[in-house]
Amino acid sequence: MSTKKEPDKGLKPLDVAEGDTVVMRFAPNPNGPPTLGSTRGIVVNSEYVKKYGGKFIIRFDDTDPQTKRPMLEAYDWYLEDCEWLDAKPDEVVIASDRVPMYYDYARKLMEMGHAYVCFCEGGDFKKFKDAKEPCPHRDQNPDTNLEYWNKMISGEYEEKTAVLRIKTDITHKDPALRDFGAFRIVKTAHPRAEVDDKYCVWPLLDFQGAIEDHELGMTHIIRGKDLMDSEKRQTYIYNYLGWEYPKTTHWGRVKMHEFGKFSTSGLRHAIEEGEYSGWDDPRLPTLRALRRRGILPEAIRKFMIEMGVGETDISLSFDTLYAENRKIIDPKANRYFFVWDPVELEITNAEACTVTPSLHPTEKRGTRSIDVDSKICICNDDVGNLELGSKLRLKDLYNVEITSMDPLQASYIDDSMDTAKKEKMRIIHWAPENGHPVKVLAPHGEFEGIGEKQITEELENVVQFERFGFCRIDDVGKEIVAYYTHK
RNA sequence: GCUCCGGUAGUGUAGUCCGGUCAAUCAUUCCAGCCUUUCGAGCUGAAAACUCGGGUUCGAAUCCCGGCCGGAGCACCA
Numbered sequence: 318m319s320t321k322k323e324p325d326k327g328l329k330p331l332d333v334a335e336g337d338t339v340v341m342r343f344a345p346n347p348n349g350p351p352t353l354g355s356t357r358g359i360v361v362n363s364e365y366v367k368k369y370g371g372k373f374i375i376r377f378d379d380t381d382p383q384t385k386r387p388m389l390e391a392y393d394w395y396l397e398d399c400e401w402l403d404a405k406p407d408e409v410v411i412a413s414d415r416v417p418m419y420y421d422y423a424r425k426l427m428e429m430g431h432a433y434v435c436f437c438e439g440g441d442f443k444k445f446k447d448a449k450e451p452c453p454h455r456d457q458n459p460d461t462n463l464e465y466w467n468k469m470i471s472g473e474y475e476e477k478t479a480v481l482r483i484k485t486d487i488t489h490k491d492p493a494l495r496d497f498g499a500f501r502i503v504k505t506a507h508p509r510a511e512v513d514d515k516y517c518v519w520p521l522l523d524f525q526g527a528i529e530d531h532e533l534g535m536t537h538i539i540r541g542k543d544l545m546d547s548e549k550r551q552t553y554i555y556n557y558l559g560w561e562y563p564k565t566t567h568w569g570r571v572k573m574h575e576f577g578k579f580s581t582s583g584l585r586h587a588i589e590e591g592e593y594s595g596w597d598d599p600r601l602p603t604l605r606a607l608r609r610r611g612i613l614p615e616a617i618r619k620f621m622i623e624m625g626v627g628e629t630d631i632s633l634s635f636d637t638l639y640a641e642n643r644k645i646i647d648p649k650a651n652r653y654f655f656v657w658d659p660v661e662l663e664i665t666n667a668e669a670c671t672v673t674p675s676l677h678p679t680e681k682r683g684t685r686s687i688d689v690d691s692k693i694c695i696c697n698d699d700v701g702n703l704e705l706g707s708k709l710r711l712k713d714l715y716n717v718e719i720t721s722m723d724p725l726q727a728s729y730i731d732d733s734m735d736t737a738k739k740e741k742m743r744i745i746h747w748a749p750e751n752g753h754p755v756k757v758l759a760p761h762g763e764f765e766g767i768g769e770k771q772i773t774e775e776l777e778n779v780v781q782f783e784r785f786g787f788c789r790i791d792d793v794g795k796e797i798v799a800y801y802t803h804k
Numbered sequence: 805g806c807u808c809c810g811g812u813a814g815u816g817u818a819g820u821c822c823g824g825u826c827a828a829u830c831a832u833u834c835c836a837g838c839c840u841u842u843c844g845a846g847c848u849g850a851a852a853a854c855u856c857g858g859g860u861u862c863g864a865a866u867c868c869c870g871g872c873c874g875g876a877g878c879a880c881c882a
Contacts, residue, residue, distance in 0.1 A: 327817090346882045384881050439880070446878080447806085480880050491807040493878040501880030522882050542809060546877045549808090569810070570875060623831070625817065628810055630875050637816065637832050647845055654842095678845075712841055734841060744841055783842040804844075 327622040331365055331537055332564050338371035339536045343399075343406075344378045344526065347391035349581030351398045353602045353617075354571055360621040361539055361568075363404035374533055375399060375406040378526065379413045380519045382507040385582075387413075389508050398604045402614045410533065412525055413512045419520045420470065422528050422558075423481060423500060427462045431557045432499060434465035435482045446495045449488040455496070469502060470518045476502045483524070485553045493546045499524035527551035535563040542567035542628050569630035575760075576602050599800050600760045611779035611789030611802040616642035639803035646779050646787055646802070651676040653685065653775075654712075655755050655782035655799075656748040657766035659694035660725060664717055667691045667729045674713035685771045689714065692750040694767050699745045700725065710737035710744040712783070746783050757788055759801030772797050 333339055341362040345355055366373040375395065379387040392411070399406055426432040435442065435454045445452040457465075469479050481500040489495050498521050506514040520528075526547070530538060548565055555562045584601065587593055597605040607617070620638045624631075652674075669691070673684040693711070703709070707719045708730065716737050717727035730736065737744065748767045755768040764785075772780065773793040779802055781787050787802035 344882090348882085378882060381881060384879095443878085477880060489807095491878075492805090493807060493876095495878080497878095498880055503880080519880090521880075526882090541876090543876050544882090545808065549877095567809085574815075620816095623817075627817080628875095629816095630810075631816065634815055634833080640832055643844080650844095652842080652844090674841090678840080678842080710841065714841095737841070746842070781842085781844065783844075785842085786844080 327625055328361065328364060328368070329625065331369060331566075333369050333536075337369075337536075339366055339369045340372045340374065340534050341366050341537050341539070342374040342376050342530075342533065342535060343404075344376040344529075344540075345395060346378050346381070346385050347387045347395055348379075348385045349388055349585055350391055350394045350596045351604045352581070352584075353573065353604070353607070355395075355398075356402065356604060356617055357568065357571060357621050357624075358540070359399055359402055359404050360618050361626060363399075363402075363406075364618070364622055365537070365539075371536070372407045372534075373404065374408045374410060374535075376410040376529060376533070377412060378522065379411065379507075379509070380416075380521075380525050381503070382519065383503050383505045386505075387508055394605065398608075401604070401608060402618060408533075410529070411509075412529065413507055413509055415529070416512075416516050416519070418532070419500075419525060419528055420518075423466065423520075423524075424463065426483065426554070426557060427466060427481075428459050429557060430459055430484075431553075432481055432483050433457050433462050434469060435480050435496075436478065439477070446487070446492060449495070451487050452496075455482075455484065455487070469500075470516070472504075472517045474502055476504055478502070481518075483550070483553060485550065491546075491549075494549055497521075497523055497550050523547050523550045524554070527554045530563055531555070531558075531560045537564045537566070539566045539568070539626060542569055566626055567628055568626050569628050572630075572632045573602055574632055574634040599758045609789065609791060610800040611646070611787065612638065612642050613645055616645055635803075642803065643787070647781075648677075648680055650779050650781045650787055651682065651685075651775065652678065652781050652783055653769050653772050654687075654746045654748050655757070655766055655768040655772075655785055655788075656694045656696050656746070656752075657757070657764040657785065658697040659748065659766050660697050660700050661692055661750060662695050662747070663692050663724065663726045665691070665720065665726055665728050667715075672714055685769065687749055687769055687771075688751075689749050690751075693747045694750055694752070695745055695747050696766075699743075702743065708740055708742045710734075710742040712744050712746045714747065716742060753797055754795070755797040755799060757782075757785075757799045757801055758791075759786075761801075768797060 343358045343362050363373045377392060433454055435452055437452045442452055480498050482496045483499050485494055485496055487495050500518050500520050502517055503519050504517050545567055552562055593601060596603050597609050599606055599610050620641050671686055671688050673686050675684050676682045703719050705719055705722060710716050715732045716730040718730055719727045752767040753770045753773060755766055757764040775790045776793050779787055779789045786804045788799035789802055791800050792798040
């Protein structure tokens with residue numbers, strides 16, 4: 318296979334034999350909603366499956382009922398968001414449903430002499446490990462281990478008093494690879510009703526993931542490079558059981574410039590404290606929030622795919638995502654006037670009229686219609702640039718001259734665009750005084766003002782408020798609520 | 805302390821495996837100009853990078869060694 322000229326931009330070809338398909342997975346712990354960080358795993362893995370054919374599996378690694386306790390709603394959130402991202406999984410697996418299988422393999426490894434129940438206190442074990450010495454329990458015979466194991470799973474031991482370890486090489490030069498833990502005792506019930514307090518011994522990631530990746534027939538794994546050692550540990554299990562390890566690729570840490578690291582627990586705390594309105598607060602980098610703001614899944618996919626898979630730690634800017642989204646949205650979004658921080662302007666000699674500006678500057682999509690009488694609203698920002706005698710073009714309406722600053726009044730000059738051009742008038746937008754109240758929720762704050770009535774016809778669409786930015790219309794009740802997309 | 809990764813313009817990426825065609829790709833950002841009844845879009849132009857030091861070689865972003873910087877693992881978290 319020639320790799321001289323790369324055919325695809327973005328994702329590099331995977332090591333797949335001609336004609337073979339792939340099985341890949343995205344394995345989150347549902348302890349919060351998917352964020353832009355999770356998206357990389359969803360998009361990249363699913364994209365490879367689309368490319369090579371095969372199966373995309375979402376596996377909930379929810380085997381920690383305590384420290385990273387799963388959130389019940391999050392299971393569905395992940396499925397929704399996957400589907401939204403055009404990455405509907407072919408199979409959904411929930412680890413907490415499969416504990417008996419993990420137990421079976423644990424027994425098998427004990428019988429083979431590759432695992433032992435260790436009663437060392439954490440610190441003590443660390444001492445042995447750092448000294449490259451076996452702990453006193455390492456050489457227990459299989460029957461003894463099985464006996465202890467049975468007591469473990471029947472709840473006879475307290476938390477932290479026993480743990481099942483996989484034997485690796487206690488003298489390995491890398492301390493991270495010496496006899497790692499595979500199961501521990503957790504006496505907190507699992508949040509899922511189906512599971513509840515059925516088990517008090519839970520597998521740890523390296524064990525659970527190792528077994529599942531084999532059971533589910535994974536051919537390729539792409540995940541964070543913080544899990545590189547995980548692969549080395551899991552390889553011991555694979556060797557013991559005579560399995561072949563899937564091909565792996567890793568990526569580095571991702572940060573968002575504007576946000577920093579997003580830790581699910583940190584976000585949850587901030588929400589509980591009332592710092593954010595919820596998981597879809599427009600300031601948050603969760604998929605729910607981005608969706609509500611009108612960021613399209615295509616833009617997110619493209620963004621992630623063009624980023625590719627590299628081991629470098631990266632710090633991204635939302636601007637790149639916004640640029641991607643803007644390209645898609647700009648031709649689709651209808652234009653409307655929204656006046657934030659409005660100030661009333663009376664046109665003293667104007668006659669009531671109706672204007673019909675086009676919905677889009679280049680796409681021929683028809684017009685909107687605005688009834689205007691003698692009073693309109695303009696942005697306070699624009700008022701700041703005015704003085705007595707200033708001439709203005711009210712976009713798509715007519716030209717006026719300021720005749721009074723307080724109260725703000727102007728007199729009608731004419732309709733002609735030529736006049737406006739000749740006199741190089743500033744062109745500003747406006748809204749009818751009897752328009753509809755609008756509130757915009759944006760990452761950088763809230764804006765209240767007044768907009769065209771016709772915006773109420775755009776529920777759930779992304780529109781552009783001219784000279785303001787793109788917004789997704791979220792609600793059109795007494796007040797229009799819009800979520801800011803981006804400039 | 806031990807171990808493992810990585811380091812190309814502001815940001816992200818291509819190229820690194822199999823040294824030359826790389827005076828280094830593309831996107832975004834920024835700046836300037838054009839265009840436009842939006843401060844949006846579009847168009848044109850510009851700025852901007854191989855972490856450092858040695859070595860190998862006719863030749864190194866690419867291979868080797870060392871330093872520096874960044875990240876990660878050594879958890880009864882995932």
